[in-house]
Amino acid sequence: MTVEIDIVTRELINNTLSSIVDEMALTMQRTAYSPLLRDLFDFCTDITDAEGNLIAQGLTSPVGVCSKYFVEALKKRWGGDIKPGDVFIGNDPYEGGSHIPDVNIGRPLFQNGQLVAFIFSIAHQLDMGGRVAGSNACDNINIYQEGLRIPPLKFYEQGVPNYVLHQIIEKNVRVSHKVLGDISAMVASTAVAERRFRELIKKYTWPILEQYINSLMDYSEEMTRAAIKALPDGVYEFEDFLDDDGFSDDPVRIYLKLIIEGDSMTFDFTGSSPAVKGSINHPFTSTVKVIHCGVRAILEPWVPINSGVLRPTKIIAPEHTIVNAGFPEGVAGRGVTMGRVWDVVSGALAKVAPDRIPACCTWVDFGICIGGDDKNREPFIFTDFLMGSWGGRPWADGISAQTSYILNYSNVPCEVLEREYPLRIEHYTFVPDSGGPGKYRGGLAYIRDYRILADDVIVQWRQDREKFPPWGLQGGKPGTPTRAYYITADGKEKKLKKSVFTANSGDLLVAILDGAGGWGNPFERDIDKVVSDVRNEIVSVEAAKRDYGVVIDPETFDVDLGETQKLREAASKGIAVEEHS
Numbered sequence: 329m330t331v332e333i334d335i336v337t338r339e340l341i342n343n344t345l346s347s348i349v350d351e352m353a354l355t356m357q358r359t360a361y362s363p364l365l366r367d368l369f370d371f372c373t374d375i376t377d378a379e380g381n382l383i384a385q386g387l388t389s390p391v392g393v394c395s396k397y398f399v400e401a402l403k404k405r406w407g408g409d410i411k412p413g414d415v416f417i418g419n420d421p422y423e424g425g426s427h428i429p430d431v432n433i434g435r436p437l438f439q440n441g442q443l444v445a446f447i448f449s450i451a452h453q454l455d456m457g458g459r460v461a462g463s464n465a466c467d468n469i470n471i472y473q474e475g476l477r478i479p480p481l482k483f484y485e486q487g488v489p490n491y492v493l494h495q496i497i498e499k500n501v502r503v504s505h506k507v508l509g510d511i512s513a514m515v516a517s518t519a520v521a522e523r524r525f526r527e528l529i530k531k532y533t534w535p536i537l538e539q540y541i542n543s544l545m546d547y548s549e550e551m552t553r554a555a556i557k558a559l560p561d562g563v564y565e566f567e568d569f570l571d572d573d574g575f576s577d578d579p580v581r582i583y584l585k586l587i588i589e590g591d592s593m594t595f596d597f598t599g600s601s602p603a604v605k606g607s608i609n610h611p612f613t614s615t616v617k618v619i620h621c622g623v624r625a626i627l628e629p630w631v632p633i634n635s636g637v638l639r640p641t642k643i644i645a646p647e648h649t650i651v652n653a654g655f656p657e658g659v660a661g662r663g664v665t666m667g668r669v670w671d672v673v674s675g676a677l678a679k680v681a682p683d684r685i686p687a688c689c690t691w692v693d694f695g696i697c698i699g700g701d702d703k704n705r706e707p708f709i710f711t712d713f714l715m716g717s718w719g720g721r722p723w724a725d726g727i728s729a730q731t732s733y734i735l736n737y738s739n740v741p742c743e744v745l746e747r748e749y750p751l752r753i754e755h756y757t758f759v760p761d762s763g764g765p766g767k768y769r770g771g772l773a774y775i776r777d778y779r780i781l782a783d784d785v786i787v788q789w790r791q792d793r794e795k796f797p798p799w800g801l802q803g804g805k806p807g808t809p810t811r812a813y814y815i816t817a818d819g820k821e822k823k824l825k826k827s828v829f830t831a832n833s834g835d836l837l838v839a840i841l842d843g844a845g846g847w848g849n850p851f852e853r854d855i856d857k858v859v860s861d862v863r864n865e866i867v868s869v870e871a872a873k874r875d876y877g878v879v880i881d882p883e884t885f886d887v888d889l890g891e892t893q894k895l896r897e898a899a900s901k902g903i904a905v906e907e908h909s
Contacts, residue, residue, distance in 0.1 A: 331536050333543045337534055341528070341540045342384075342632050348524040349373045349386035352449060352517040361509030362454045363710050363748065367740045371451035373517060375525065378443045381635040381772040383541055388736050393620040393638065395448045398424030398432050402480035412438045413487035415515055418480040419456065421471065421611045427659045428456045428475040429463045431511060431888065432530040433483065433664045435518035437525060439534045447521045454709045455502040458660075461699025461709050465788045466661030466826045467574050469606040474660040483515070503709050548636030553591035555626050556640055559680050563587050567676035568668050570650075571795045573606030574661075574826030579795065580650055582668050586676040595619050595673070596644040597651045604650060606826065607658025608790075610665040615651045618666060619643055621734040622673035623723060626681055630680045657768055661826075663713065664792045667691025670734060671798075678801050683722050687770055688798035689732045689847035690716025693791055693810055694839050698778070698831075700785035710749045714839055717771020720764065720804055720847030725857075726771035728758060750781035759808070759840065761868050765875035766804030766846020767853050772866060773808055773843040780835045788828050793842040800845035805875070807843030814838075849897045851877045855892065859885055 354371035360366040373386035380399030383729040401424035402416055413570040416434040419425045425432060429452050437445040468474050476497065482490055486880035497511075498504040529537055551577070563585060581601045587594040603609045616638075623637050631637070645652040653659050671688055677682040678685035687850030694714035702708050715737050731737040742753040755777035764770035797809040801867060812824035817834030824837075831837070861867035862885060867875075869882045877895035879888040 329535055331539055333540065337536055338540050338543055338547070341532070341537065342455070342544055344528055345375065345384035348521050348528075349375060349384045351524065352447075352521045353386040353388050355517040355520045356451065356477060356513045357514040359680070361506040361513070363740050363744055364454055365451055365510050365513065367738060367744055368713065369653055369736060369738045370713065371449065371514075373521070374448050375521065376446045377541065378445060378446065381545065382445065383445065383545075383634055385633045389736060390617065390621055390736075392589070393635065394424070394426060395432070395434070395446065395450070396446070396619050396635070397506045397613045398434060398480065399446055400424060402434065402801070405480050410443060411486050413484065414482055415484035415512070415518065416480050416495070417483035418478050420477045420479050421653070421659050422655045423479045424613065426614050426617075426663050428477060429453050429460070429660070430645060432479075433511065433514040433518060435481075435522060436521055439529055444534060444538070445525065447516045447518045447525070451510060451514055452711075453501070453507050453701075454511060455507060457500040459503070460697070460788050460828055461502055461786050462697030462711050462788055464695060464697050464711065464790075465828050466606050466790045468658040468660055469605055470658050471656045474607060474658060495792075503707055514763030538669055544632050544836045545634050545636035546636050547882070548632045549639045551631045552623060552627060552637050553640050555779050556588060556593055557591040559588050559626070561588050561590070562680075566672045568671045568675065568677070568799075569796045570608065570665060570668055571792050572826065573604035573608055575605045579606075582650060582665075582672050582738050584672040584676050586680070588680060589730060592640045592642070593623070594642040594644065597649065597670070598646055600643055601650045602761050603648050603657045606863065608658045608662055608665050609653035609659050609662040610651050610669060611659050612652045612670045614662060614666050615645050615669055616643060617659055618669045618673055618734070621670065622677060625674065625677060626684060661695065663692045663695050665862040666691060667732075668792075670732070674771060675799070682802060685801070686721040686726065687719030687764060687766065687801040687804050687847045688725070688807075690798055690807070690842045690844050691732055691775070692735075693793045693842055694812075696778075696837070697788040698749075698751065698780075698785055700782050702782055708749055710745070710751060713737060714841055716773060716841045717763070717844040719772045719844040720766040720768035720800070722786040722802075722847055724770070726763065726767045726844045728763070728771040729774055730771065745776050746895070752779040752781060754779050754836070755779060755838075758866070759843065760865055761871045762808040762843030763866070764798065764800045764805045764807040764844060764846030765850035765871075767848025767850065768802055768804070769853070769861070770798065770800070770804070770807045770844035770846045773841040774843075776803050776839050778837040778839075780831045780837070781833055783832045784829045786828065787831050787837065789824050789837070790826050791824065791839070794825065797842055798845040801847050803849040805850060808846050811840040812838060839861055850875050851896045857888060859887060
């Protein structure tokens with residue numbers, strides 16, 4: 329039966345689908361065992377059709393578009409042996425996953441014996457085994473060192489738990505009670521979504537609901553093609569670099585050629601560096617995820633988030649390169665590369681749509697895992713992904729200490745961290761003069777210190793953007809680079825980068841994030857905004873003069889308009905002005 333699509337009904341269905349995946353997210357957040365899910369929100373919820381095409385995605389980390397690859401691997405492995413009550417689990421980067429810590433839970437949904445949808449929760453686990461606590465080390469040299477790889481398997485079979493698989497996980501991961509607790513929260517969230525989805529089917533019947541879902545995907549495709557068609561045809565190139573892979577000092581290149589032709593886009597990464605020795609290689613599924621977010625950046629926010637958005641795109645990512653890891657290349661620390669892939673996507677898009685794309689943000693340039701035994705000899709693992717700030721936007725300053733706009737991470741509160749782990753946060757504050765100067769300033773860097781309160785603690789430390797700080801746009805300047813230090817209890821200091829090492833009680837880990845890039849000519853910044861930044865200790869008096877051409881009295885905060893005008897006029901003519909103390 330074919331129905332005439334009513335746009336009001338379609339919007340109501342779209343809102344209901346969005347509510348279902350958001351209720352899943354709330355279920356996970358409220359029932360999770362670890363701060364990684366409960367406080368940091370490193371998870372995603374989504375619903376796909378029977379082929380894995382994204383139908384709806386929750387307001388969490390936007391990885392749902394990759395569920396299609398997990399569905400393909402699941403069906404290849406299980407064929408027609410998919411039944412009501414089954415719940416699938418998997419994390420293999422080479423069978424539809426992203427990296428080993430990210431576990432997929434998929435629940436098939438049947439209606440009158442027909443497979444109609446999959447409900448997914450995907451979440452980063454505290455540990456999935458491997459040589460280093462947290463399963464996230466970037467100095468692995470292949471996938472075998474990274475932890476327990478699980479192909480798409482039945483975690484529940486027709487409602488009955490697979491106790492063998494449960495026990496295999498329990499015996500191969502650290503802090504197994506928390507890991508299995510978080511996985512149980514994921515399973516519970518899919519059960520909640522199944523109930524809600526069945527209510528929607530009951531209201532409309534499946535044949536009608538299916539037509540509306542297909543119409544939503546067609547509508548998203550239509551809106552995406554219209555947005556692309558409004559952009560100028562052409563070839564737009566952009567490149568950025570990772571500092572290194574942790575083994576050599578050689579920069580790792582990520583290059584993108586963005587081709588816009590009519591109502592379609594091609595993302596061609598040919599020319600990017602080959603896969604590296606360190607396990608920061610990027611699986612293809614993660615590259616697709618980032619491109620999905622990039623396409624959405626040119627869309628209006630009311631366009632439904634589903635697979636229709638990707639239909640007008642083509643992705644070229646040669647295998648065994650940094651953007652498309654091939655077996656058995658390591659991918660555990662791929663989060664830092666994901667940020668750089670986003671940077672080249674947004675950098676290329678900024679050439680096409682300069683009025684929509686901000687300057688370079690600060691991504692997950694710090695990924696920290698700390699594991700060991702506390703004073704009661706109980707094992708612990710703490711994972712922290714330090715998200716920095718937004719780049720200056722074409723219409724406003726970047727937001728400081730705000731997760732990147734294509735991730736919805738949060739902050740693990742110091743009080744929670746100190747209550748649950750043998751750690752103490754001694755310094756957590758913004759860094760003045762760190763945001764990239766611009767007409768719209770980049771968000772600030774911040775410092776986060778960790779005092780270790782236990783002995784023989786294994787630290788997995790991953791950082792980037794020391795050599796290549798976040799870039800500015802449209803005349804904006806780059807932000808400041810990252811820095812990190814390990815200071816022993818007796819005062820010995822060592823610079824950190826990508827490494828794994830042992831720390832002891834009294835040692836201090838210092839993470840200084842990078843500042844985000846600025847947007848627009850800094851000498852065009854509103855003078856009152858510069859004064860406000862100086863008053864709030866965001867910008868120093870010296871930097872106000874140097875970077876913005878605004879001369880401010882450090883005592884009264886009055887502006888010397890004559891000197892300011894002289895500096896700004898000279899800057900506009902490219903004339904260096906002699907500075908007087």
